[in-house]
Amino acid sequence: MTMPFLDPATLHRPVYQSLADQIARAIADGHLANGIKLPPHRILAHDLGISVQTVSRAYEELIRRGLVSGETGRGSFVRRHEPAGEVPYLQERPGEVVDLSILKPVCETMHLDRMKAVLAEMAADLPASAALSFRPNVIFPGHRIVAAEWLRHCGLSVSPGNVVLTNGATAGMTVAMMSAASTGTVIATEAVGHHTLVPLASYLGLKMAGVAIDGEGMVPQALAALCRQEDVRAVFLQPSPINPSATMMGLERREALIDVARSNGLTIIENDPLGPLIEDRPPPVAALAPERTLYVTSFTKTVLPGLRTGYLVAPDRLMPAVANRHLVSHWIATPLLAEIASRWVRDGTAMELVRWQRATLKKRQAIVSSMLEGIPHAAHPQGLHVWLPLASRAEEEVFVAQARLRGVALAPGRSFQIGRDEHPAVRIAVGASNESELRAGLRIVASLFHAAPEPLLLAI
Template sequence: MTIWQPDPDALHRPAYISLADQFARAIADGQLHAGTQLQPQRKLAYDLGLSVQTVSRAYDELIRRGLVVGEVGRGSFVLPPPGNNATPYLTERSSELIDLSILKPISDQSHIQIMRDGLSWVAEHLGAPAALSFRPSSVLPRHRAIAAEWLRRGGIAAAPESIVITDGATSAITTAVMTAIPSGGALAAAALTHHLLIPLCKYLGIHLEPLATDHDGILPDALDHAAQRGQAHAVFMQPSAISPRTTMMSERRRLEIIDVARRHDITIIESDILNVLIQDRPAPLAALAPERVLHISGFTKTTLPGLRLAYLSAPERLTASAANRHLVTNWMATPVMVELLSHWIEDSTIDKLIEWQRTALAERHMLARQMLAGANFRGHPQSLHLWLELPEGRNEDQFVAQAMQRGVAIASGRAFRINDRYRQDAVRIALGPTHLAELRRGLQMITNLLKEEAEPLLPMI
């Protein structure tokens, strides 16, 4: 792989600013990824024909701009991009890194065979509507009936015609947000929320209002106050172990939130993408307040990554709007994959995949408790990740960059934070992206890093 180098012929006075600008452009263009170590200053100075002092001042300037972090004795390396739209995971998997940054279910070779067998079944049984039709109404009615039965098993009574089948939870979230809030409106959410909700609201012209939380999730008073200020036409909820902090909201808190929503006529968007993977979870919000909840039930995170499908169920008053919003943004879910999902629900393959996932997650959570003993982290027994709050004085972006420098990728809390109003530096550690032995090594690296003193933000000279 070619390593990016500054162009000495493009330097102009003052040279250190010109050099810093070249680095900044390379970072912005993706030529220098987060975690990339910059050359030692003496070597770069020699290569460019500059003084070490000039290169040192350029690195200082990059640190001042928040683009680079420097550790005494280790060197300087690129930080994740600034702003709320930062991607929490690696956009490309590097064979040199243990990737604990991306949230995905655990899988092994058996999952590949299951997918192959499933696609073989679809190839043998594929009908003309799924292969040839452009009209959702002619393709999906039978699949909506199966979806309604699936939701009923999770405690939600949804009419088949109220269900929109989408290509994954992201599509469902987009449709739900567009259905619940007009452009220029306001959506309230926990201060730490789904990382894609932040840029989505920006693109749609929707104000995203951060709400205070405690160990049980969003505080009802926080939602009430936001509604009184006109900052909560709807509220986005992740009540069942999928939120960044893996919160499992109690039924009492769910009822308190619903009471506020009813008093202010607030629509609730419930992201319940782990759904039945979570054993003994309280009743979904959609079961407690069916008249105002847009409910999202996913399969990608509970079964295997290739099954990118979700169910969005809407209250009767929003059914037509949800269908229309999905139509204009996605038209319809991929019929061939919907055929596969429906078949797997009917023959219990989905149940077997979910049970396998529970067992595998239990083993990984046990390992994490052993490896991170004494650290301040949260994780539900069936969550796909851990939320690690950092000790006082440790910066989350610096911690992520330091971890990457040691060979493990994790996600900065900044990617999930609406703003810094309730900031507590933290990182997300995904448990599913890699095999168990590699997870053990990654957790050991993180444990070792936690034991170190915070390094000063200075470049190596």
């Protein structure tokens, strides 16, 4: 057999996808080196007892993933796969696809109307510094005061001097990671975590380590054990149900993780893009351990997707590092967006839109609960998504592929896996589509589950 590590007995429908997955794993495991030529279609088809067309589709799928290059007249070759990270959402929306893959708030005409109104207002009285200055200390002193006001809605009481304005949560996360750890050291995070962390850490010369999770998030004992084994400098947490598994971390769990961080001298990075969206939530980790926590929040998941601005809160000892790293990587946040956010915080528009989003998501989650009745899943009543655990990674791949064939895009759980522990699942976003599309997509998800020859889902 030309590729003995392939197992035809484990191929399942759709066979081309299953074959592509086996070859992809072989590339990841080092069985197929960069630049090696793959067997001709007919030879591999003969070896595996499948059609030539199936092999051709598998090679096309590998080309689409960026793992293989096809060269006319020469064949197909393995190409180096850089750690760009697999995005869990559609990058395009071709045709009539119900997109339940991308995480975003529910938006209606009023959101666009609010943006048009504030832009018209700013045209009349835009501060000169917002358009003419390069200097953060000239532009942002007033914005930092407003930021401290908004952060009180998030559960934090901070000095304006401890706030850095950022171009959203991704910029805040990047600066926080650069400030919390040095090249070659480890940042711990949940085993099911933010899909950009692994490639981001790679680009920064850091290592990400996935820590075991349960129904409340990261397990403190597992974090402590990792600290005994590795040079861990920081821990990245998503204690609100923005995390893929849609869990809310309780107060005792937050305090236990803080104890581990203090015992091991760890800096905590808390990613909280939902901010005040979730009612009756425990205090942020940053409120419980302000001396060692870098807190990240933004407006894109709760107020408006295009309002790509946010805040990074740092303790006094880390402020010089945060300020310097933000300067060299971003210089300043976009003044015009910061101006919009500040106006909306001051006049109450931001909280008005948050309260609207909260009520709308409650309604959306009630639809999910009804349409997925009897199917184990995790969700929060005010959350942006649903986490639907599956029995195996193979079942996950089939589920996502079958949903896509029926016009529904779902985010595969493998996109959020950090470390070796597998948590097969699909993430179902409830905000990207309209209510009618959501119902149609959920109907297909439920039918796929009930049509499966074996139970696909594990108990949560």
